[in-house]
Amino acid sequence: MNGLELLLSGFASVLTVKNILLMTCGVAGGIVVGALPGLSATMGVALLVPLSFGMPTVSALVLLMAIYCGAVYGGSISAILIRTPGTPAACATVFDGHPMAARGEAGKALGWAVVASFVGGLVSAVVLTAAAPQIAGVALRFSAPEYFALAVFGLTIIVSISGKDLVKGFISACLGLLVATVGTDPMQGYPRFAFGQMNLYSGVSVISVLIGLFAMPEVLNNAETILMSKSAVRQKITNIVPSLKEFVQKIPIMLGSSAIGTFIGALPAAGADLAALVAYDQTKRFSKTPERFGTGCVDGVIAAEAANNAVTGGAMIPLLTLGIPGDAVTAVLLGALMIHGLRPGPLLLQDHAAEVYSVFAGLFIINVVMLVIGLAGARQFARVLNVSKKALMPVVLTLCFVGSYAVQSNVFDMRVTLFFGIIGYLMLKLEFPVAPMVLGFILGALAENNLRLALVMTSGDASVFFRRPISAAFLALAAVSVLYSLRAVAREKKHAAGKQQ
Amino acid sequence: MSTRTSNLVAGTALLSLSIAVIALSRSFPKGRPGVPGPSFFPNLIAGALALLSMLLIVRTYLAADREDQPEATDPHCRRGSSRLVVATIAASLAYVAFVDRIGFMVTTFAFIAALLALYRIGTWLKITVISALITSSVYVVFARLLMVQLPAGILM
Numbered sequence: 001m002n003g004l005e006l007l008l009s010g011f012a013s014v015l016t017v018k019n020i021l022l023m024t025c026g027v028a029g030g031i032v033v034g035a036l037p038g039l040s041a042t043m044g045v046a047l048l049v050p051l052s053f054g055m056p057t058v059s060a061l062v063l064l065m066a067i068y069c070g071a072v073y074g075g076s077i078s079a080i081l082i083r084t085p086g087t088p089a090a091c092a093t094v095f096d097g098h099p100m101a102a103r104g105e106a107g108k109a110l111g112w113a114v115v116a117s118f119v120g121g122l123v124s125a126v127v128l129t130a131a132a133p134q135i136a137g138v139a140l141r142f143s144a145p146e147y148f149a150l151a152v153f154g155l156t157i158i159v160s161i162s163g164k165d166l167v168k169g170f171i172s173a174c175l176g177l178l179v180a181t182v183g184t185d186p187m188q189g190y191p192r193f194a195f196g197q198m199n200l201y202s203g204v205s206v207i208s209v210l211i212g213l214f215a216m217p218e219v220l221n222n223a224e225t226i227l228m229s230k231s232a233v234r235q236k237i238t239n240i241v242p243s244l245k246e247f248v249q250k251i252p253i254m255l256g257s258s259a260i261g262t263f264i265g266a267l268p269a270a271g272a273d274l275a276a277l278v279a280y281d282q283t284k285r286f287s288k289t290p291e292r293f294g295t296g297c298v299d300g301v302i303a304a305e306a307a308n309n310a311v312t313g314g315a316m317i318p319l320l321t322l323g324i325p326g327d328a329v330t331a332v333l334l335g336a337l338m339i340h341g342l343r344p345g346p347l348l349l350q351d352h353a354a355e356v357y358s359v360f361a362g363l364f365i366i367n368v369v370m371l372v373i374g375l376a377g378a379r380q381f382a383r384v385l386n387v388s389k390k391a392l393m394p395v396v397l398t399l400c401f402v403g404s405y406a407v408q409s410n411v412f413d414m415r416v417t418l419f420f421g422i423i424g425y426l427m428l429k430l431e432f433p434v435a436p437m438v439l440g441f442i443l444g445a446l447a448e449n450n451l452r453l454a455l456v457m458t459s460g461d462a463s464v465f466f467r468r469p470i471s472a473a474f475l476a477l478a479a480v481s482v483l484y485s486l487r488a489v490a491r492e493k494k495h496a497a498g499k500q501q
Numbered sequence: 502m503s504t505r506t507s508n509l510v511a512g513t514a515l516l517s518l519s520i521a522v523i524a525l526s527r528s529f530p531k532g533r534p535g536v537p538g539p540s541f542f543p544n545l546i547a548g549a550l551a552l553l554s555m556l557l558i559v560r561t562y563l564a565a566d567r568e569d570q571p572e573a574t575d576p577h578c579r580r581g582s583s584r585l586v587v588a589t590i591a592a593s594l595a596y597v598a599f600v601d602r603i604g605f606m607v608t609t610f611a612f613i614a615a616l617l618a619l620y621r622i623g624t625w626l627k628i629t630v631i632s633a634l635i636t637s638s639v640y641v642v643f644a645r646l647l648m649v650q651l652p653a654g655i656l657m
Contacts, residue, residue, distance in 0.1 A: 054647055167557050171515060174550040178522060178543065185539035190530055192539055193522075223589045224582055226620050394616040395635055397589070398609060401597065402639055406649045411601040418593050425586070430511045431504070448542040460535035 003133055003357075010357035014365055019059055023066040023362070027370045028377070030070020031077070035384045036392070037084045038222045041071030042328045043215040047396070049207055049336045050403035057340045057355055062362035064336055068329050069121055069312050069366050072272055073374060076113040076305055077381055080106060089272030089308040092280040096293060096300030103296050104236070107378065111240035112298050113305045114374035115247065116254055120306035121367035123258035124265065124313025128320075129360040131266075132349065135321040139346030144454040145464050147345075149474035151447035153481075154324035155439060166486060168432045176437035179204055180444020187452055199412040206335040208404045208413045209441055212420025213434050214328065219397050220425040226389055237379050253283055253299055254306045261307035265314020265327070272311040272327065279307030313363055319344055320356055323446065328435045334442055339407065505561055512558035519551035588619050604654030610636045 026048075033044035044067050052060035075090030080097035093113065100109040142150065155173050182193045183203030194200040242250075257279035264275035283303035284293040293300050311327065318324045323345035325331035337344050342352055349356050374381075404417040424434050458464045466472045522543055532538025596612040614632040622628060643649040 051642075051647065167553055167560065171550065171553045171557065174546050174553065177546045178550070181543045181546070185529075188530065188539055190539040192529065192543065193525065220586050220589060223585045223620075226585060227582065388622070390617065390620040390622045391631055391635075393620070394613045394632075397593065397616065398613060398635065398639055401593075401600075402609075402643055402649075402651070405652070406643055406647065409650050411597065411652055414597045414600065418590075418597050421593075422590060430507050432511070452537050452541065456536055460537075 003129075006353055006357040007129060007361060009354065010359075010361035011365075013058055013354070013358045014062060014362045019062055019362075020365070020369070022055075022059055022063045023366050023369050024373065026063045026066025027070035027366060028373055030067035030072075031074035031370075031374065031377075031381050032384050033067065034071035034074020034090075035077040035086045035381055036387065036389075037078050037082075037086050038218060038389065039392075039396070040087050040214075040218065041068055041075070041089070042332060043218055043396075044068075044071050045329050045332045045336075046207075046210045046214045047399050047403055049210070049332060049339065050406040052336065053339060053407055057342065058358045058362070060336065060340060061333075061355070061359050062366065064333055065312070065316075065359070065362060066366045066369070068333070069117075069309065069363075069370055072309050072312060073114060073117040073305070073370060074381070075308075076117070076301070077110065077378075078385055080109045080113065080301070081382055082385060087272075089276055089311070090304070091273055092276035092304035092308075093301055095280065095304070096295070096297050097304075099294070099296030100298065100301065105239070105296070106382075107237040107239045108242070108298065109301050110237060110378045110382070111242055111375060112250075112301050114240075114371060114378070115242055116250075116257070116302040116305035117309035117374070118367050118371040119251075119254040120258040120261055120308070120310035121312055121370065122364065123255065123306075124262040124310040125360065125363040125367065126313075127262045127266075128313040128316050128363065132317055132321050132356070132360075135317065136346050136349040139322055140350065142346060142470065143468075144450040144457060145468050145471040146474065148447060148450040148454055149465055149471040149478075150322060150324065151443045151450065153474040153478040154318075154322075154443055155436070155447070155478075165431065165433075166482075169436050172427065172432050172434065173436040173440040176440020176442075177444045177447065179209065179437075179441045181448065186445065186449050197412075199410065204416060204441075205404065205407065205410075205413045206338060206442070207407050208416035209420050210332050210335050210438065211400050211404050212417040213424040213438055214332065215396065215400050216417065216421025217424035217428045217434065219393050219400070220421065221428060222389060222393050226393060237382055240378050241375055250299070250302055253302050256286075257283060257303040257306035258310040261310025262314035264307075265311030266317040272308040275311045275314075276304040276308040279303045309367075316359070316363070320348060320359070321346060323348070325439065325442070328438070331435070331438050331442060505564075508557060508561040512554045512561065515554035516551055516558070519547040519554065522547035522550075585619060589616065592616055592619070600654070601652040602654050605651040606636060606640065608652075608654070609639065 029048075030041070030044055033039045034041055045064050048064060048067055052063050055063070071087060072089050075085055075087035076093045076097060078084050078086035079090040079093040080101050083094055083098040085091045085094055097109045097113065100106065182200055184191050184201055191201050260279040260282060261272070261275040264278060265272070280300055280303045283299055284290045287293065287299060289297070315325070315327045315330045319330045319334060323334070323343070325334050334344055342348060342355065400417055400421065401414045404413045405411060407413065427434055427437070454464055455462065464471075465475060526540035526543045529540040530538055532541055592612060592615045596608060600608040610632050613635050614628050617628045617631055622631070640651065644651050
């Protein structure tokens with residue numbers, strides 16, 4: 001079957017009543033999670049992975065992606081209405097979205113946010129469908145040295161954008177790699193760091209680590225300020241749906257920002273927040289009226305929202321073709337794929353073409369669903385902001401525990417979740433980024449197996465990684481990405497010092 | 502705790518962790534020349550971690566005299582009540598310790614009620630109603646819809 005036929009059969013398998021219902025629930029749930037400050041897209045997806053466990057693979061994946069897409073858009077609701085980005089991805093939406101709301105144009109801002117998110121998501125789905133098979137084709141030629149180099153590349157690039165402190169990013173990645181070594185050694189079957197605990201022989205549960213590191217620290221962090229939390233202000237929301245004429249006028253901005261978002265999304269681990277900021281900045285630069293940006297200019301909202309939703313499809317590219325997550329949410333999706341018995345990587349498209357093309361098709365439909373319920377339900381979703389955090393946090397915490405338990409019906413996994421929750425909270429407080437640790441944990445087995453395999457292949461000659469061209473290219477890319485971020489950090493420090501003087 | 506102190510504490514703890522990993526992996530079976538054994542990868546990473554944590558300690562130490570210590574500007578780092586965090590963790594510890602002995606329904610109800618009381622959501626009646634509502638919803642979703650065998654314990 002060729003690509004188009006596969007895509008059509010993908011649509012056929014996704015377009016069932018059950019899947020459409022799941023996508024609708026997923027998008028709506030995602031919007032709610034995204035809109036609530038303190039609940040992120042990553043957390044929403046991580047919490048729902050256990051729920052999707054018993055479902056058929058395609059249904060599970062479209063549900064999780066629907067939450068992802070919904071949450072990225074949902075973040076704009078609180079950004080516009082209460083000047084607090086519901087997710088980091090919506091930080092650039094605040095700049096113009098909130099001034100618009102303050103002027104009484106909340107409905108217009110929300111409407112454009114949905115439309116731009118829809119266009120962004122759709123463009124990225126097109127790019128994903130077109131580019132993924134090509135990249136996977138090249139990656140099929142990989143052998144152990146290339147896979148090891150790829151894992152190193154995947155690791156360094158997340159480290160390099162993991163905030164202002166590179167050393168802490170690397171430390172976090174090392175911690176994840178160490179956690180990955182817990183359990184039975186893949187080559188000789190020796191139990192490592194299990195401390196006689198039978199539950200650890202098969203390694204640490206992926207879901208427990210994901211929920212522990214991504215969801216629990218947010219709850220604990222919210223607990224700090226929970227007594228100070230207050231309800232949102234009520235806003236009048238009218239004029240939501242933009243006119244066709246306006247839509248046509250804004251197409252260039254939407255397409256440009258979508259392209260930026262897809263590209264940045266496809267870079268491993270450069271997330272939606274960065275994409276939105278870059279697209280906002282570029283749109284402002286090319287605008288005829290740059291001075292209006294930041295004062296409630298609808299173009300700013302459009303640029304930010306088109307870009308951050310375009311990240312969704314972009315981030316799936318490295319995930320589905322190379323097995324490397326494009327951001328924190330796709331790291332969780334990687335875990336979900338593994339639970340469903342799919343090993344992301346170049347072979348995925350070859351061995352599970354039907355599932356992968358269903359994911360492509362699903363992404364198109366999810367964005368259509370998002371457009372419909374986003375426009376129709378804007379007023380209702382805005383009410384979510386009045387939900388009390390005091391009641392919400394216990395619910396989330398319970399779901400953290402029950403969710404991690406549900407995968408293997410093992411209470412030990414709840415304890416693992418709590419352990420990593422506390423570690424994640426401490427890391428948050430000590431300003432260590434958590435995402436590199438998750439990536440290290442997920443890529444750890446890939447890195448170790450292929451490093452050892454490659455060394456066995458060459459009787460311990462490490463130069464193999466530099467002699468094989470693709471492997472050398474990945475290692476060079478890894479070095480470039482680290483050097484680039486070192487330079488960026490240095491420049492930022494200089495910039496900050498200059499500002500102080 | 503200032504950024505400086507916390508960095509020094511974290512650096513020392515991480516350095517100890519890497520030493521512990523290297524010490525523990527000494528008991529693993531040895532590899533042969535050209536065939537790395539089970540301790541090879543953990544040692545490689547622990548070595549990197551040791552170097553990085555020393556770098557963190559030294560860097561923090563050297564930066565001590567300078568006044569331009571980066572201030573915590575991350576919104577996550579705003580000051581709040583750490584008492585509530587400790588209490589939330591304590592409640593969670595109790596929950597995961599007892600849920601399989603006492604049973605899902607009772608433990609979860611008590612856990613949620615304790616958290617709601619801690620967060621001062623309102624009267625005891627309100628706490629009881631909300632806890633019962635949440636517990637039964639979670640039960641329906643997981644036990645009835647997803648057919649998960651929730652911990653039974655001596656009660657339920």
